[in-house]
Amino acid sequence: MNNINILWFKKDLRIEDNQALYESLKDNDILPIYIFELEVWNQKTHSRRQWEFCKESVLDLRNALSEKGQPLIIRTGNVIKIFEEISSKFEIKGIFSHQETGDWLTYKRDQKVKYWALNKKIIWKEYLQFSVFRGNFNRDNWSKKWKKNFDRELIKEPIKINPIDFDIGEIPEEKIFFFKKDECPGRLKGGRKKGLERMEYFFNKKLNSYSKDISSPEKSFDSCSRLSPYISWGCISLKEILYKANLYPNNNSRMLKSRLTWHCHFIQKLESEPELEFQEFHPYFKNIKTKNTELLFLWSQGNTGFPFIDACMRSLNFNGWINFRMRAMLMSFASYNLWLPWQDSGSELANKFLDYEPGIHWNQCQMQSGTTSINTNRIYNPIKQGKDHDPKGEFIKKWVPELKYLAENFIHEPWLLSKFNFKEYEKLDYIKPIVDIPKTTREAREKILEITKKNGYWDISKKIYLKHGSRKRTAINRRPKKSNYKTKKETQYELNLGI
Numbered sequence: 001m002n003n004i005n006i007l008w009f010k011k012d013l014r015i016e017d018n019q020a021l022y023e024s025l026k027d028n029d030i031l032p033i034y035i036f037e038l039e040v041w042n043q044k045t046h047s048r049r050q051w052e053f054c055k056e057s058v059l060d061l062r063n064a065l066s067e068k069g070q071p072l073i074i075r076t077g078n079v080i081k082i083f084e085e086i087s088s089k090f091e092i093k094g095i096f097s098h099q100e101t102g103d104w105l106t107y108k109r110d111q112k113v114k115y116w117a118l119n120k121k122i123i124w125k126e127y128l129q130f131s132v133f134r135g136n137f138n139r140d141n142w143s144k145k146w147k148k149n150f151d152r153e154l155i156k157e158p159i160k161i162n163p164i165d166f167d168i169g170e171i172p173e174e175k176i177f178f179f180k181k182d183e184c185p186g187r188l189k190g191g192r193k194k195g196l197e198r199m200e201y202f203f204n205k206k207l208n209s210y211s212k213d214i215s216s217p218e219k220s221f222d223s224c225s226r227l228s229p230y231i232s233w234g235c236i237s238l239k240e241i242l243y244k245a246n247l248y249p250n251n252n253s254r255m256l257k258s259r260l261t262w263h264c265h266f267i268q269k270l271e272s273e274p275e276l277e278f279q280e281f282h283p284y285f286k287n288i289k290t291k292n293t294e295l296l297f298l299w300s301q302g303n304t305g306f307p308f309i310d311a312c313m314r315s316l317n318f319n320g321w322i323n324f325r326m327r328a329m330l331m332s333f334a335s336y337n338l339w340l341p342w343q344d345s346g347s348e349l350a351n352k353f354l355d356y357e358p359g360i361h362w363n364q365c366q367m368q369s370g371t372t373s374i375n376t377n378r379i380y381n382p383i384k385q386g387k388d389h390d391p392k393g394e395f396i397k398k399w400v401p402e403l404k405y406l407a408e409n410f411i412h413e414p415w416l417l418s419k420f421n422f423k424e425y426e427k428l429d430y431i432k433p434i435v436d437i438p439k440t441t442r443e444a445r446e447k448i449l450e451i452t453k454k455n456g457y458w459d460i461s462k463k464i465y466l467k468h469g470s471r472k473r474t475a476i477n478r479r480p481k482k483s484n485y486k487t488k489k490e491t492q493y494e495l496n497l498g499i
């Protein structure tokens with residue numbers, strides 16, 4: 001039997017700046033493989049739009065590898081069974097991959113693969129794709145560790161890959177997955193080529209307006225980098241984007257770079273505590289919400305009766321992307337005003353996002369739902385957000401055609417029309433508000449406050465902070481004048497809580 005190394009592509013669908021590929025080629029021929037796992041794709045966080053994006057990226061990767069001599073091998077099913085199939089034909093000398101920073105299921109799968117490889121005496125070498133570290137990781141000096149990991153040259157693509165004799169397989173048919181009907185006509189197309197085009201466009205044409213337009217749902221659609229799905233699927237490496245950003249030394253590229261550190265900062269939390277995908281950071285927030293499939297459905301369809309919320313949701317449904325502020329507002333509305341469990345609304349959002357990245361996503365969902373206890377809680381007022389970021393209601397009119405002819409002064413609060421012209425208001429073919437914003441906001445605030453008064457709340461919160469909290473220098477420097485707190489960490493902890 002021939003010796004080979006398996007090069008297992010996961011969410012690193014590129015041949016450039018790919019350390020696992022580089023290392024795998026050092027001593028043996030390689031079998032480059034991507035595996036579609038039904039169990040992974042049938043989770044409710046996954047969707048047809050992501051599958052289409054992934055499929056395009058996998059095909060692009062197959063072409064890139066073919067040009068080097070050996071096309072990508074594609075299989076569908078259970079990873080261990082597929083590795084067994086390979087081991088009946090080849091002597092597997094090693095498995096090479098990037099360390100996956102994924103969800104609970106892939107984390108558990110990796111443990112099984114590790115055990116299998118150990119039994120077979122096969123070495124599995126995993127390389128860091130991001131600055132995210134396995135195990136019980138100490139956050140002190142995290143930013144130094146982050147920088148050190150990216151302080152290296154870009155890794156070049158291989159010149160040649162020897163062909164091997166093995167059926168290359170095909171992309172599975174869509175019908176084997178349980179996807180909901182999901183058209184997403186406005187989404188970005190997958191693959192490295194498309195990602196690079198987007199990156200060039202952003203740096204050449206949009207970088208200058210990045211910070212100015214980042215919060216506007218309409219303008220950010222063009223002016224944000226929109227690189228997130230390409231980062232999530234690994235079509236472009238984080239290092240490549242950092243490298244590019246360094247060529248433009250200005251405030252906008254610095255802002256982008258700080259977001260790239262957040263990327264890893266958030267993923268690190270889930271990596272250190274994978275249960276955060278299901279469990280609240282702070283246990284006192286467990287089971288406080290009420291499941292409600294009807295409200296969840298209305299929110300998810302963009303039919304809440306709040307024009308700005310509905311416009312954002314419908315735009316997200318169509319495009320598979322919306323900017324940070326609008327994501328936060330949608331989540332806040334579901335969590336506070338509709339009082340829905342973050343796990344339910346979070347899953348709905350995850351499968352709408354082309355860039356679903358579990359580490360960022362579940363942390364953000366919990367942050368915007370007030371369950372971390374270490375971040376300042378923010379309840380967004382969707383009417384104010386609309387007035388601030390879409391003052392003329394143009395974005396609303398684009399996505400909520402029911403309000404197309406409504407006068408500008410009623411566009412954010414159509415119900416006000418009823419006071420002036422009840423007949424006209426009744427004629428509007430638009431759903432009436434499904435909740436009372438001031439009342440639900442007040443109630444949510446009171447309920448959260450009550451929880452923070454419970455015995456032991458702050459002691460637990462402190463532990464959470466020490467494990468997951470940001471060690472940002474600026475926060476440490478902003479010491480309060482009358483500080484009772486003994487250590488730097490404690491001072492910063494209190495500052496983060498705003499007390």
Ligand SMILES: Cc1cc2nc3c(=O)[nH]c(=O)nc-3n(C[C@H](O)[C@H](O)[C@H](O)COP(=O)(O)OP(=O)(O)OC[C@H]3O[C@@H](n4cnc5c(N)ncnc54)[C@H](O)[C@@H]3O)c2cc1C
Pocket residue numbers: 224225226227228229231232256259260262263264266322323324325327328331350353355356357358360361362364365368
């Ligand atoms: C409830 C909620 C859920 C989210 N879920 C995801 C998700 O599943 N996947 C995802 O990539 N981002 C998520 N974000 C973070 C953020 O909204 C997106 O990263 C960003 O909007 C992507 O657009 P962009 O690539 O144009 O970002 P840019 O502003 O151009 O930033 C460049 C990159 O930096 C990273 N980044 C930017 N903002 C953040 C942030 N706040 N936290 C962590 N990393 C950041 C992303 O990798 C992004 O691609 C979520 C935010 C919220 C509030």
